[in-house]
Amino acid sequence: MLFFKLINSSFRRNGKAYGPYLLATSMLVAINYIFAAIGVNHSPHRLASSSATTAMINISANFILMVTFAFLLYVNRFLWQQRSSELGLYSMLGMTSRNLDILTVIEKVYLFIGSIVCGLVTGVIFERLAFLGLGRLLKVHNLKQPWIEPAVLGKTILYMGGFFVILMVVDLVKLHRLNPNQLWHATAPAPKRHGWLFKLLGLLGIVLLAGAYYITLTTKPQISAFSNFMTAVLLVVAGTYLLFIAGSVIILQFLQRQKKFYYRPRHFIAISGMLQRMEQNGASLATICLLCSAVLVALFSSITLYAGIGDTVKLYAPKDVVMITNQPVTRRQQGVIESVAKNHHAKITSQTSYQATTTQNGYWRGQHFINQGSLEHMTNKTTNSVIFVSSHDYRKITGKPAHLRDNQALIYSPAKQHTGQVTIAGHRYQAKNLSQLSFAFNPEHSIYAPAFVIVNHLPAGLPKMNVTGFNYRLKGSDRQHIRFENDLQAHLQLANMQLTGRYNIHYLFNSLYGGMVFAGIMISLALGITTTIVIYFKQISEGYADQYRFKTMQQAGLSKRETTKSIHSQVLMVFMLPIAGAVINLLFAIPAIKQIMTQLSFYNLQLMITVAVAITAALMVIYLLIYGLTTRVYHQIVDNIH
């Protein structure tokens, strides 16, 4: 049949475009399937954090579905450019619009079947691998996973089918709006002239970005930190689009008006070329920039949190088991501890106990700590908390004397140092910094970093608490450790806040942050694939446009070497802009993320920097690799002139 012959030959001729397109759609189908399959799996539901993990996976699955749809719509434009002149030719040769409709439908059905079949096969194969990886991250060993999830299979086919129907309708509508001649000569639109509104938007872009960066730089570890961060994200999204679309054009046009500067060989070609490229690509470059930023921030946060689990656990539970009680541990309670330990064959070691004031929440105003009391009284000003410990107990636990006079204090504050004259809870102290405190912890598991204040006498009038901690040794699996801790809590009849077991906390964090890392990696993978293909198609279309420029510039007296250099530096610049923007975004996001992390009891700045540098470097390498590979295709096209 003629139609199939035509389509087949078209696929073969445009293999450079269809091949990578099919590869990308298949991968996206696979990732969608994997995510959906993990979402319906029952094994993670037994985890302590199951609802959080499942919610995260489901949100990520929906996000990836959206990315897939946006990608399909976007790349369809490139395919359309390739197809339209072909369809125009058929039309001029006498094909009716009905025939063209049939051709379009067949093309879409082909693409749909191709991506669904390849994608689902890949998805089914790699789903087990992904699930194994998830299990590892969550530190869960007995995950059960059927080979195929038929319901998810059906759902994926349904969604993708829907997407392709939409693409088909888009193409058909376009086809009917154009006459054969327009199809045949899909010319580049003339450069637009911009009014004052455009300039205003460009300025607004800069203002929005500056505002966003101001917010992230001044974020304090308050409850509002996260919502501040989200505001900053919205501002960055809007600002980046405006800056890439309008700001770049305004800057270049300004340079163009500087005649002495503009009319020099290098500047002349670079500025006019960049202007054209930015006019055509502003929006997609902004999109690439934001996608890269999202990948960087998502990976950065999830990986630092995951890598910092050990630190955080230590802050929640400085010993294997920590109990907080109103009175010192009674003999009866001690008996319960010992009998439960015996049942579980656990050996209890290094038990300590001390008295401290309960956590006092508030905020610092200069050297004054404004005390608001317990957590119920916190407001959106609350940023800190303090705990008083007597120098007597300090000596008892650390074995070192504190050597304090009554008006002196040692302050251990991991977030921000406080020394000199300070006033806390109505008492003035001459404070010295304490750089280490082995038993420092966060008894309320709150978002406010507690500072420990060592003084000779606990201030009167503040409620007191008794902190008892011990380590234990137990031969057995993680599960048995957890069972022991839970048993202990049950028999002592203590609330969750009163008894913290290290294995429990570890397990909770692992499942929570492990799920985050998993979602982060999968999303990055999806975004990475789409970004790659977008860059690839950009290179192809730029290549075709540059072919002609190349020739003309050489005729006007530019040597081949100069032409190549100037065009390649433009292409490189266009592709480096988004990644540079993404790294800048990450740099400004880090201060705010750090404040949010502080609330999650994470203070390890060095680890943060290491992770930031590592993922930035990794992204750069991958990006340049993609650039290098796609540039080869670009060269093939451009050098193909004579």
Next chain:
Amino acid sequence: MTLLQLNHVQRTYNANSTHPVTALKDISFTVDRGKYVAIMGESGAGKSTLLNIIATLEQPTGGQAILNSQDLGALTKDDAARYRREHLGFIFQHFNLLDSLSNRDNVYLPLVLAKTDPAVMAQRLQPLMKRLQIAQIIDRFPSEISGGQQQRVAIARALIAQPDLLLADEPTGALDSNTSAEILDLFDDVNENGQTILMVTHSAAAASHAKRTLFIKDGRIYHELFRGDLTMKKYQEEISDTMMTLTNGGE
């Protein structure tokens, strides 16, 4: 005074392959300064190849092309580029304007490459704009003007560097007959002002504007006509007749 001299120029494509194509076999002729020469021949006769060699865009595989006592075959690629922008102007069938530049900047392009002062560029453009009637459209973009207007802009670009030789490859090939006539009148005008022109064309009407017409067949010069004192109409008939015999393979 001789401006251009070709001695036994030869050009073979794919010399090392199993199917070498000899586009030019043996071409010799000279052009004096201020002359207006047309080159005609069937499709595939080697006209564009010849023009590209004179334009330093291609190198001859044999013989010599000498412009202004410079052997074009001896130029390195970078030197050729510089030579091109200093001594040659081009006009093509498809105008070849850069879509990223405004018409004004398209015209300025050769001067910018020669590092000319912006004030001088504006000064040089002034008379050209008047003569070519492009003052109204000079600040638009190529995609916003008609084909004839684009060709005028291209002519301005070719002339602004005050080249020794103006090369045109079927400059009216993509234009309707009225616009073609306008462009050809412009060429006459330009030539009367002392500009040497070498034009490749398919149309006898276009060739009849030139003072001399060379006919190429199978990579050699087949015949040569001078206008002399003939009227343009008579001369055009003579050109048509020559093309006819050339096409029919007669002597």
